[in-house]
Amino acid sequence: MTIDMSRDKDVTLFIPRAKYVASCSAVESGARLPYKLNSGASICMMRSSSSISVYIHQEASKMVVGGDNRRLVPAAFVAAALVVVFLSPAAEASLRAGPFESIFAFGDSFTDTGNNPVVFGWYNVFDVVMRPPYGMTFFHGVPTGRNCNGRLVIDFIAQGLGLPLVPPYLSHKGSFRQGANFAVGSATGLNSSFFHIGDGPGANIFPLNISLQVQLGWFEELKPSLCQTDQECKDFFAKSLFFVGEFGINDYQYSFGKKSMKEIRAFVPDLIQTISEGAERVIGHGAKTLVIPGMIPSGCAPPVLVTFADADASEYDATTGCLKEPNEIVMLHNSLLRDAIDKLRAKHPDVTIIHTDLFNHVTDMVKSPEKFGFKKDALTICCGGPGRYHYNLSIVCGDEAATTCEDPSTRLFWDGVHLTEAAYHYIAEDWLNTIVSSLSARASS
Incomplete structure (x- = not known):
């Protein structure tokens, strides 16, 4: 099954090989998720050298994924699972074979x-x-x-x-x-x-x-x-x-x-x-x-x-x-x-x-x-000191007087020039797709 994730529209994916569990805590300890889906469900992924296992905790066996930046599963790691299962036969074979050690x-x-x-x-x-x-x-x-x-x-x-x-x-x-x-x-x-x-x-x-x-x-x-x-x-x-x-x-x-x-x-x-x-x-x-x-x-x-x-x-x-x-x-x-x-x-x-x-x-x-779940004042950092953009050269993140935003996932910038995990998340999703696409092109050439 191949899904073109670049289309700017919502698609519904069915994962027939997924294992449904009561909670992500029931999955082996190697699963580094869960990530929350738009429905309030969770998804966990386990990858070995020979197989991909997707575990979903939800009532139904469907989840909605949007194209481009409207994707409703905002996790790069989850995206990796979707890439493996859905991107293309060549890319799927490439990752299943374990392209990198x-x-x-x-x-x-x-x-x-x-x-x-x-x-x-x-x-x-x-x-x-x-x-x-x-x-x-x-x-x-x-x-x-x-x-x-x-x-x-x-x-x-x-x-x-x-x-x-x-x-x-x-x-x-x-x-x-x-x-x-x-x-x-x-x-x-x-x-x-x-x-x-x-x-x-x-x-x-x-x-x-x-x-x-x-x-x-x-x-x-x-x-x-x-x-x-x-x-x-x-x-x-x-x-x-x-x-x-x-x-x-x-x-x-x-x-x-x-x-x-x-x-x-x-x-x-x-x-x-x-x-x-x-x-x-x-x-x-x-x-x-x-x-x-x-x-x-x-x-x-x-x-x-x-x-x-x-x-x-x-x-x-x-x-x-x-x-x-x-x-x-x-x-x-x-x-x-x-x-x-x-x-x-x-x-x-x-x-x-x-x-x-x-x-x-x-x-x-x-x-x-x-569009990415960040607050409107995008240039304001999460962790810093008093001042414009919440950035202060004299009171930096990690200092006793510094303050941290309540939810870092709502911020683009973490402590200054560096980004939050949430921002890196979106970027990694694109990079991973770029890497997989390049491997696919190499495999088919």
Whole structure:
């Protein structure tokens, strides 16, 4: 059975293979849901290497799913189940076969699952993400080092592909056979030395020395423990999914206030070249499937809005309340990144290189927050201090004086530039479909 989920209309799906249970607590402990459906029902999913089991707690055996952003099952993990069961025969076969055995990721706080506290410890910098309310939504209130109230996009992707959450390289003590996360919050794509040119005594230590190049070095340190011969490594990494990014938000954030917009625009091509070279480097190690994300609209991020609080009214986009010029830099970044990805695809036709979007998703959520279940004041963060957008440089999320919104799922932004689990949820749904579609295209070519 194939359902075109891109149609902009509601469809009713019947799941004949689903198992109906009294409650999701009756499902094996490996089921990381429930998520509530529009009817008040719950859905749980279990995935093994050979099968998908969908458990539904409801009176009837039907549920309503809407196309595009009107989908009434708002869970990326649930969407993964629907993708497997309903998307297309090729995609279904691809996921059932278990296309990936591991995930390796490079990036910043949009991807970091726990390296940040270790790195900050090296520099004797206290990391507020290790205090509540970080982790409040999914991790039983226990901070994990994620800059979020719950899961990130990469967490949803891992769950949707039937893999464990990707462990942080610097703090995980177990095996990395199923993947490793090298991303670190506050990381830049460009080497940190670029941002410290001309620094005098007492200058800000940020950005730290945790750029993409450093993270690639950690990956190459780990590699001998995963495989030895060239062929063994090619075979191993051919079954891995690689995330190269998101990079850029910190490169530009650290430059605002220190450089002119013209100077910032000038180094955008250098950053894109660095990301492209990073992708080439992992391809050289045998990677066959890469995800390279674009950037969020930084002109919508509350920290950037506060940085330019004295901007003239004409400098804001009237439809979003976001700053135009920072977003124009991001649009340049994303455009050049797409061009670089096209060149990589042409150079490596046997490698699947997937470009994923952040800019349009976040822009849509800012423009039409209620469509996603968010409150109208979309630029107001959930966790922060007194001030416009609930963002305060002196009282940040995790500080004793900070306050947290009652329901993070009603907010787009969590603590500043970072998004809530609910927002990542929607984004992950699209990314997972993009990944599956790319695998399907590769399988049929």
